[in-house]
Amino acid sequence: MSPASQLSPVSGEITLEGGDVITSGSFGRMILEVFLQSRLATIGLGVIVLMVLFCFVGPLIYHTQQIYNNPNVATQTPSLAHPLGTDEVGYDVLGRLMVGGQSSLEIAFAAALMAVSIGVVWGAIAGLAGGLLDAVMMRIVDTLLAFPFLFALILLGAIFSTSILELIIVIGLVAWLVPARLVRAESLTLRVREYVQAVLIMGGSRRRVLFRHIIPNTVGTVVVNATFQIADAIIFVATLSYLGIGVPPPATNWGGELASGLSYIADGYWWLIYPPGIAIVLTVVAFNFVGDALRDALEVRLQRR
């Protein structure tokens, strides 16, 4: 938040401000502005697009065999045939990185979507309802938040067996609490707005208010949070894989590759350790850049509102 943006509503001319209000009403426009203005956000978006292309289009161009073990070619140093070498069971590391990235990204996107969906509905209902229901719903959130994320993930990971779907559910079940709080706070301020009151007075149902007026207005907060959720989920998946609560082979993810590569640190197999780690860091940093820029833009917009 730069000082200039804080001052503009005060010093700006009336016509200019009027124009601002109209443009800031469009969320798509806001996102476009963010990427035009923030270099970091643009870089972040670029990295994300490249990573998605690498993981999902890469295997179509760079064909590797990622199902059967091949001990004859295990732990080879990078060469022309294997640009990033091979791992302990003979998989090509570059190809493995693409396959692992697919599940890392899929799990992260799906878990963030699930977390945000539960959180939005929960938070919006609590905020709109108020009173006892709100109190009970938010105490439930407080209770679950008292449990540090990783502890909850380990506990849930021990209960569910591990497939990609179950990992998504486990992370989603833990991560919805923060968006629930954020959306509830916003829903509290939205429900006393004139237009919401007007809908209710005109006989509009609460469900209509919830889905047509409150939830759409929280979209900014939600998108920002979802961006951070994706970043966090990639790390969670990696950490769970390290702790042995990951997807079983031949399926893999960046965290699993990193974790199994790390057992060879004393052997100097650097190509098993750095590529998956760097892929994780790059992707997580990229999502954080985008999230930060979106949040800054949103805060300015909320101030103008």
Place this chain on the structure above:
Amino acid sequence: MIGFIIRRLAQSLIVVLGVTIVTFILLHLLPGSPVRAILGQRATPLAVHQLTVELGLNKPLPVQYGIWVNNLVHLNLGYSYKLDQPVTALLGQRIPKTLFLVGTSLVLALLIAIPLGVLMAVRRNKVDDYFLTGLSFIFYSMPSFWLGILLIGLFSLTLSWLPYEAPQDQVNVFSQLNGMVLPIATLTLVTIALFSRYMRSSILEQTVQDYVRTAHAKGLSKNAVLFGHVLRNALIPVITLVGLCLGGILSGAVVVESVFNYPGMGLLFYQSAVTDDFPVLLGVSVVVAVATVVGNLIADILYAVVDPRIRYV
């Protein structure tokens, strides 16, 4: 103020009770009964039945929960299925170890992150700010187990300066402090990365306030404004930050403890989860929940003490 503290205490108690109920229900969803886990797959049905009755696992869930809470009030957390020790004894050994790890790292992290945040804010949008911001982003985005093992690779394997494992069970931690350097360094770096992002923006937020302009207008030197006015006000949110980040730091401790095989509470929790050791899982859950809740409570109260403008009703 007193009223606020009492109300927050009552709320905290409800939260802790809620955590025990949720954990209790979750644990009974675990596949495979702990009896099978203790006796093995080839136990006779009679033995299985006897142990089930002995452990009280045949009683209805609410009754089992009631018994457990009653014991908890008497500070009896049951007996570990796997480690042949009372849970309280296990916790007694493990909690001080985790406290030492987390406490030292937290203090070190604050000592480093606060000046770092000041530096980043003062030099904002200059090369050193970009460098430090970039660095903290990278540490924030690194899986902490990777960081820990890279440190082991550098300092234990390549340079042979430090041991790759933390002091083990029977060893007094203070007699092998060099074994604690890497675990503490890892957790400190993770915690700094958690903090510094907030520190920088917290200080930046203060630098645009009116009182800062007034102080400059009075002719105070840059340093006097920074340390006398900006820093003092920017430190207030740090209290809340520590409270909020407590869960994250404890999660970090789990990873650090498993990387360095440090026998603290986090490692205990993880190992118990893998071996379905219900009583230990429940015991650690309660301790962790109490720690988080009490941490937040203290943060809330301190916040009001430090900043007289904040009044709770």
